[in-house]
Amino acid sequence: MNKNINHEKKSHLGGVGVIFLVGFMGCGKSTKAKQLANLLACPVIDIDAVIVEQQGVSIADYFAANGEYAFRQLENETLKSFDYPETCVVATGGGLPCYFDNMEWMNKNGMTVYLEMSPQQLVSRLHNREKRPLLKGMNDEELLAFIVGKLEERNVFYRQSKLHINSFDLEPKKLLEEIKQLYGGF
Numbered sequence: 001m002n003k004n005i006n007h008e009k010k011s012h013l014g015g016v017g018v019i020f021l022v023g024f025m026g027c028g029k030s031t032k033a034k035q036l037a038n039l040l041a042c043p044v045i046d047i048d049a050v051i052v053e054q055q056g057v058s059i060a061d062y063f064a065a066n067g068e069y070a071f072r073q074l075e076n077e078t079l080k081s082f083d084y085p086e087t088c089v090v091a092t093g094g095g096l097p098c099y100f101d102n103m104e105w106m107n108k109n110g111m112t113v114y115l116e117m118s119p120q121q122l123v124s125r126l127h128n129r130e131k132r133p134l135l136k137g138m139n140d141e142e143l144l145a146f147i148v149g150k151l152e153e154r155n156v157f158y159r160q161s162k163l164h165i166n167s168f169d170l171e172p173k174k175l176l177e178e179i180k181q182l183y184g185g186f
Helices: 029-040 048-053 059-081 102-109 119-125 141-157 172-183
Strands: 018-022 042-044 088-091 109-114 164-165
Touching: 018 029, 018 042, 018 102, 029 042, 029 172, 042 048, 042 172, 048 059, 048 088, 059 172, 102 109, 109 119, 109 172
Parallel strands: 018 088, 018 109, 042 088, 109 164
Antiparallel strands: none
């Protein structure tokens, strides 16, 4: 089911709405989503966690059993059918913006923020690679080359976000200030 979010409702926070965090794996989407939701006193939705809960298996196991295309379809369906609260922060998977019309849908239905990092910064943060299906077995050199290549492919989607901010050592209050500045406060 594909549904749009109703923006006409007002929340106790003045109708902040849905904030979608996008970016490459390891850029801090899940962590920043929790921190930002804490500052806004609103729920955080982690699309990967929703999928794990609904499917009863890890992302890596789902990926291994069903393949990437099936996972991307499930991710798309989850994104568009989830019953979002009036105000919330959503952590997306790293590839989610790059498939189907997901980026366009998020831009239409909320505030989009690209948590950007350099390939070197991402390598420094991606230590537990076995939990990430696309990174299993890579050393640092292979990982750097992989990230550079994937960012070339994905940045065309990530950069459709309304706000781009370097998320390396980004303080949650700074992120909130940038969002408020772009979206006119709330």
